[in-house]
Amino acid sequence: MTENTEQQTPAESENSLGEIIEKLQADRWTWSNFYRRPKFWIAAIMVVLAFLLGRELVRHQQESISSTELGRSLELVSTETRWVNKEVTPYRVKIVPSVTFTVHNKGNRSIGNLKFVGIFMFADSGEQMSDGVTPLMPGAVEPGETTDKITINALYGYSATSKAAFLHNKDKWKPIKVRILAQTSAGFAPLGVVPVRQVIEGIEGDINEEEAGEMDERMQKALKLGESLQVLDAESRWEDKVVTRNQAVIVPVIRFRLKNTGDAPLHNLILKGVFEFEEDGRQLTVGEAEALTEPLGPGKVSDEIALKGEFGYSASSKAAFVHNRADWKPVKVRVLARSRQSGDALLGIFPISREIEGVKVKYRSSGG
Incomplete structure (x- = not known):
């Protein structure tokens, strides 16, 4: 029997082995270059992101709570309503309805990303008067947990010449109610x-007509006092409160004189300076002083009066204040006066200059 076998010569075997090695090297070069291509890495990143996004969506669906379950889980524990100050000046008072409450989570799931909305409505017609909303709560309300007190103030309300005027017209108030809602994503x-009670902040309990009349009378006297006083020669600067080797504390001061422009003598007044930041109206400090211990007749001008704030700015030295003048926030002062029989009368609002006691250089309030 003849066998058809082919035997490779040593040269042919060597050539075949070389071809295999060359092919492997070529494949290695191809894959190596493939990994270096930007498209490969972009595709890989997209796959990873899609996986992570999908997992996050699944987790969110598992953790999110429906509005129906939200309503079943949360219940009001305590509520308190009243009208609170939004703006109070010697000439006008604005009050808005307010509700304060606590909420208990009686469900079995943690509730996060939570805030509350108040819809204030007229009780008789249901027409919306105003609304208010709380900021997002910083943490979740755990099962069985009761929140701290939460307050919602309406954006709009009523205005009058004084709080006493509200009480005089109490019978004309339209009853207000507030609908409280919880909100999540x-x-x-x-x-x-x-229902919102007809109670005004600063007037505790019920007040009778006589007391309301006295409050209104004090406000009317404040208006007359304000019309009888004129501020003259107002100057302001920052003066020393504490100066040591390592610290300097300066406070705002305004100095002025008063002219009696009315038709009756004025005396025994309390003057108050309310120092505030110009940009947002936040209070920096307050200063008070007694004035006109001797009667000031009509047309007469008083001696100099100074109102000095209790608090101010602190730095390592006075020179540090000058170096950091660009960081100073402009300050203004509201000058108020009152007598023993009147409320506060606004005499004027004045800017506080950037002059510092003992420093000759002056800077304009614009920061230039």
């Missing part, structure tokens, strides 16, 4: 409707 859930 899933939507809103109503928690309840509460």
